[in-house]
Amino acid sequence: MPKGPRKVLGIIGDPVAHSLSPVMQNAALAHLRLPYIYVPFHLKTDQLKEFFRTLKSRRIAGLNVTIPHKQGVIPFLDSLSREAKMIGAVNTIILRNRKWIGHNTDGAGYVTSLKKEAGYSVRGKHVTLIGAGGAARAIAVALGMEEAREILILNRTAKKAFDLAHELNRKFAHTVYGASRLDKVEPYAWPATDLLINATSIGMKPADRLPVPLRKLKATALVSDIVYTPLDTPLLKEARRLKLKTHYGWGMLLYQGALAFRLWTGRNPPIEVMKKTLLDSLSR
Numbered sequence: 001m002p003k004g005p006r007k008v009l010g011i012i013g014d015p016v017a018h019s020l021s022p023v024m025q026n027a028a029l030a031h032l033r034l035p036y037i038y039v040p041f042h043l044k045t046d047q048l049k050e051f052f053r054t055l056k057s058r059r060i061a062g063l064n065v066t067i068p069h070k071q072g073v074i075p076f077l078d079s080l081s082r083e084a085k086m087i088g089a090v091n092t093i094i095l096r097n098r099k100w101i102g103h104n105t106d107g108a109g110y111v112t113s114l115k116k117e118a119g120y121s122v123r124g125k126h127v128t129l130i131g132a133g134g135a136a137r138a139i140a141v142a143l144g145m146e147e148a149r150e151i152l153i154l155n156r157t158a159k160k161a162f163d164l165a166h167e168l169n170r171k172f173a174h175t176v177y178g179a180s181r182l183d184k185v186e187p188y189a190w191p192a193t194d195l196l197i198n199a200t201s202i203g204m205k206p207a208d209r210l211p212v213p214l215r216k217l218k219a220t221a222l223v224s225d226i227v228y229t230p231l232d233t234p235l236l237k238e239a240r241r242l243k244l245k246t247h248y249g250w251g252m253l254l255y256q257g258a259l260a261f262r263l264w265t266g267r268n269p270p271i272e273v274m275k276k277t278l279l280d281s282l283s284r
């Protein structure tokens with residue numbers, strides 16, 4: 001461990017005890033012998049104001065933000081990055097010149113994971129994105145920034161999908177966003193899909209089944225699930241059975257953390273150390 005006082009990094013959320021960020025980030029900090037410690041802060045919504053009021057007097061150098069505070073922290077910050085503004089949520093906070101700046105590395109973490117773990121570029125691709133919650137929104141913005149050609153957003157609550165598509169069509173010139181209710185998808189959408197993403201919580205329970213006819217996808221399609229508990233979801237198992245390529249949810253978690261690490265420390269994150277720590281924890 002490095003000598004002298006350590007700066008504090010951490011994650012705020014409610015709940016937060018289940019988060020794997022402390023173990024992953026502390027492994028990376030220890031590997032590079034950096035003078036930081038990363039801790040969880042369990043904060044209720046009504047405690048945010050007081051927490052941020054006293055932040056500058058603490059030794060805190062940066063934070064991650066998880067559910068339910070990704071939007072609630074915004075009023076307490078001095079500015080937002082372009083991604084955080086577009087997504088409308090913050091998962092990483094950095095301190096620069098005594099100012100708190102909100103970033104969002106969720107979407108970029110997902111896209112980086114696709115590149116590094118699946119060798120996949122979304123530019124020019126037809127994407128079917130299931131979900132219109134916080135994670136889907138971050139991914140939909142990142143896919144627009146990467147110039148995916150078309151993104152069809154499917155959601156159980158159709159209005160959320162239509163609202164998101166409408167909003168993003170006005171922000172991105174190179175990507176066309178469409179929307180549909182999850183159980184009312186036009187049949188031609190499936191064979192046109194290059195990349196299918198599950199960004200809902202379906203898959204966390206063994207009996208969870210997405211109403212998606214995987215057998216109608218083309219043989220070159222990539223099936224991606226952002227659920228990472230379990231590591232191997234019913235969707236990914238079924239995709240593998242049909243000999244489709246797959247991409248796992250832990251990748252988004254890993255690379256959003258790696259991008260945050262670089263923002264806080266200015267150092268290249270030790271990806272292999274972070275990946276091993278994360279996968280060891282998830283396999284327990």
Ligand SMILES: NC(=O)c1ccc[n+]([C@@H]2O[C@H](COP(=O)([O-])OP(=O)(O)OC[C@H]3O[C@@H](n4cnc5c(N)ncnc54)[C@H](OP(=O)(O)O)[C@@H]3O)[C@@H](O)[C@H]2O)c1
Nearest residue numbers: 131132133134135136156157160199200201226249252253
């Ligand atoms: N890999 C990663 O790093 C990472 C990062 C963030 C999140 N995640 C995972 O992604 C999932 C979604 O997170 P989130 O933050 O976006 O949550 P969220 O904002 O609450 O959104 C949940 C989404 O799941 C849909 N959904 C939930 N239950 C459903 C059901 N029974 N049938 C159909 N749709 C259902 C919701 O549809 P409605 O709008 O109709 O309710 C909504 O689209 C979670 O499992 C989370 O663990 C993974």
